[in-house]
Amino acid sequence: MSFAELWASLLPIGRDPGTGGYRRYSWTPADLAARDWFRAAAGQRGLRTETDRNGNLWAWWDVAGMPATGQPAAIVTGSHLDSVPDGGAYDGPLGVISAFAALDDLRERGFTPARPVAVAAFTEEEGARFGVACLGSRLMTGAVAPAAARELRDGTGVSLAAAMAGAGCDPVGLGPDDKRLAAMAAYVELHIEQGSALAGLGAPVGIAEGIWPHGRWRLEFAGRADHAGTTRIPDRRDPMLPYAATVLAARQAAVDHGALATFGKVTAEPGGANGISSSVTAWLDARAPGQAALDQVTGQVTAAAEAAALAHGVGFSLRRESLTPAVSFDPALQARLGAVLAGQLPGPRRVPVLPTGAGHDAGVLAARLPTAMLFVRNPSGVSHSPAEYAEPADCAAGVTALAAVLAGLAGS
Ligand code: GLV
Ligand code: MN
Ligand code: MN
Numbered sequence: 001m002s003f004a005e006l007w008a009s010l011l012p013i014g015r016d017p018g019t020g021g022y023r024r025y026s027w028t029p030a031d032l033a034a035r036d037w038f039r040a041a042a043g044q045r046g047l048r049t050e051t052d053r054n055g056n057l058w059a060w061w062d063v064a065g066m067p068a069t070g071q072p073a074a075i076v077t078g079s080h081l082d083s084v085p086d087g088g089a090y091d092g093p094l095g096v097i098s099a100f101a102a103l104d105d106l107r108e109r110g111f112t113p114a115r116p117v118a119v120a121a122f123t124e125e126e127g128a129r130f131g132v133a134c135l136g137s138r139l140m141t142g143a144v145a146p147a148a149a150r151e152l153r154d155g156t157g158v159s160l161a162a163a164m165a166g167a168g169c170d171p172v173g174l175g176p177d178d179k180r181l182a183a184m185a186a187y188v189e190l191h192i193e194q195g196s197a198l199a200g201l202g203a204p205v206g207i208a209e210g211i212w213p214h215g216r217w218r219l220e221f222a223g224r225a226d227h228a229g230t231t232r233i234p235d236r237r238d239p240m241l242p243y244a245a246t247v248l249a250a251r252q253a254a255v256d257h258g259a260l261a262t263f264g265k266v267t268a269e270p271g272g273a274n275g276i277s278s279s280v281t282a283w284l285d286a287r288a289p290g291q292a293a294l295d296q297v298t299g300q301v302t303a304a305a306e307a308a309a310l311a312h313g314v315g316f317s318l319r320r321e322s323l324t325p326a327v328s329f330d331p332a333l334q335a336r337l338g339a340v341l342a343g344q345l346p347g348p349r350r351v352p353v354l355p356t357g358a359g360h361d362a363g364v365l366a367a368r369l370p371t372a373m374l375f376v377r378n379p380s381g382v383s384h385s386p387a388e389y390a391e392p393a394d395c396a397a398g399v400t401a402l403a404a405v406l407a408g409l410a411g412s
């Protein structure tokens with residue numbers, strides 16, 4: 001099955017016919033169908049599949065008779081299959097499909113790995129259902145406590161434990177997977193570029209330098225429900241007003257500190273058009289080039305929210321849902337990728353090296369083993385939207401690059 005066939009077979013899974021965007025939330029029927037697709041793709045290639053204790057999927061190209069040295073040996077590539085609400089087709093799947101295609105490419109060329117190679121698909125990378133981004137890799141590395149993870153709730157109150165159990169995956173084993181991590185020598189994730197730097201540089205593929213520190217905070221404004229047509233202005237305790245002031249403060253804080261701050265999700269209860277809300281819950285996503293700037297942004301936003309809530313007689317509370325420190329990808333692995341790919345692809349001889357504000361499982365795993373990322377040019381510059389795009393020729397260049405990198409890392 002070629003890249004195009006793999007792509008076409010995954011494309012309909014979890015796509016909303018109205019928006020054309022993906023709603024592949026972990027442990028829902030769409031996610032389970034994507035997991036079946038992964039197992040089928042692996043099975044067609046004779047790869048050994050397994051689901052680890054955290055629900056992450058693995059497809060292994062084993063090396064017969066390889067002595068157990070106790071040293072980290074496996075070279076892993078992959079990405080994720082879940083999506084944000086109405087996500088694009090490329091964020092995650094491009095890395096998984098390119099991984100299978102790169103293995104096909106290596107086999108067709110008669111390459112025999114000297115060490116195990118695996119394709120992985122990590123669970124809930126986007127955090128779209130349970131609120132914690134990179135949940136599968138964070139659980140694996142011990143960055144999230146399993147008991148707390150089991151109790152994470154989706155928007156309808158279903159716990160992660162119940163969702164997993166309902167999908168036939170036992171949540172009892174959730175937690176650190178040191179043995180698996182110890183067996184991994186490197187993880188290389190290919191991903192759609194989430195910006196348009198490569199287009200400006202005339203390069204189909206880039207190498208990641210690092211990831212900005214970033215996090216998610218849940219803000220709760222608690223007011224008092226009342227009648228929109230009869231409640232006098234001085235009598236109102238309207239949580240929408242401090243929320244609105246906080247959105248504007250977040251934009252200003254981002255501008256002040258060269259950072260990014262976004263409210264992309266908000267809910268108002270009880271949600272009547274002719275009523276003052278009883279509460280507003282909103283999620284702040286903040287990212288900055290450095291931890292100090294990120295702290296300044298969140299401090300400024302929190303202070304503004306507290307002051308506005310007080311001024312409007314509204315209660316305010318804030319809870320951090322996730323925080324990812326700055327990541328610098330392994331310099332030696334980065335240099336190795338640069339050396340392998342120099343002059344091998346269309347465009348500039350030296351593959352460009354780019355920072356990113358987006359989170360990835362490669363960033364989480366970087367705390368435990370050498371990791372690296374390849375970006376494939378996205379001419380739209382848009383991501384987390386159905387407008388996300390990569391030209392087929394650039395996807396092919398990505399596969400070529402990944403195959404070359406894997407050959408370099410897994411060869412004798
Ligand atoms: C992952 O896509 C993120 O939100 O950075
Ligand atoms: Mn994403
Ligand atoms: Mn992604």
